[in-house]
Amino acid sequence: DARAAQKAxxxxxxxxxxxxxxxxxxxxxxxxxxxVINAWARSHxxxxxxxxxxxxxxxxxxxxxxxxxxxxVRPNVIIYNAVMNACAFTMGDSIEQHRAMEIAHSMLTQLxxxxxxxxxxxxxxxxxKVCANQMPEGETRDQIVNVVFRKxxxxxxxxxxxxxxxxxxxxxxxxxxxxQKSLDEDVNVNDLPLEWRCNVVEGRKRRRRHLA
Numbered sequence: 390d391a392r393a394a395q396k397a398x399x400x401x402x403x404x405x406x407x408x409x410x411x412x413x414x415x416x417x418x419x420x421x422x423x424x425v426i427n428a429w430a431r432s433h434x435x436x437x438x439x440x441x442x443x444x445x446x447x448x449x450x451x452x453x454x455x456x457x458x459x460x461x462v463r464p465n466v467i468i469y470n471a472v473m474n475a476c477a478f479t480m481g482d483s484i485e486q487h488r489a490m491e492i493a494h495s496m497l498t499q500l501x502x503x504x505x506x507x508x509x510x511x512x513x514x515x516x517x518k519v520c521a522n523q524m525p526e527g528e529t530r531d532q533i534v535n536v537v538f539r540k541x542x543x544x545x546x547x548x549x550x551x552x553x554x555x556x557x558x559x560x561x562x563x564x565x566x567x568x569q570k571s572l573d574e575d576v577n578v579n580d581l582p583l584e585w586r587c588n589v590v591e592g593r594k595r596r597r598r599h600l601a
Contacts, residue, residue, distance in 0.1 A: 514548070514554050546586075
């Protein structure tokens with residue numbers, strides 16, 4: 390809930406203060422920030438996407454303040470994905486939905502240009518989930534899904550999560566165009582062109598890669 394997320398952020402703020410006073414053992418890192426961002430994503434707070442974005446900006450400020458030398462607060466793909474996840478589960482009226490889409494698009498664009506990571510299947514799958522939850526069905530959504538899936542396939546990141554989101558989100562025409570199947574038919578990852586899935590890293594291997 391919002392209280393749990395707020396409490397998590399207060400703990401993070403306290404950690405920052407203690408670190409500034411010289412206690413290096415509690416200096417916040419990427420894991421600290423992603424934990425708090427995910428707490429906001431799970432909350433029922435209407436401005437969770439803005440909260441997540443603010444935490445991302447705090448990380449960027451800390452990283453820049455260190456002269457880009459503190460790798461522990463360098464925003465990586467996990468952070469970008471966490472912010473987009475908060476966008477995916479944002480609730481509210483059309484204004485909140487539109488803002489969530491803006492933030493998610495900004496995160497995807499920045500990650501594409503970043504020197505510190507590249508979009509993975511979680512990035513693309515989560516962005517598609519944002520589209521599913523925050524956009525009405527129609528031509529505009531179909532156009533965005535088309536562009537995003539093409540990028541995903543180009544990057545070799547079409548994994549199981551992306552397929553699940555495409556099945557839940559894509560119109561019958563878009564789904565059939567990419568997979569030559571109707572929406573009521575499942576697609577097996579291993580049946581896809583190799584270049585569409587060649588860079589997908591699943592499960593523990595993916596976690597180890599991001600922690601390395």
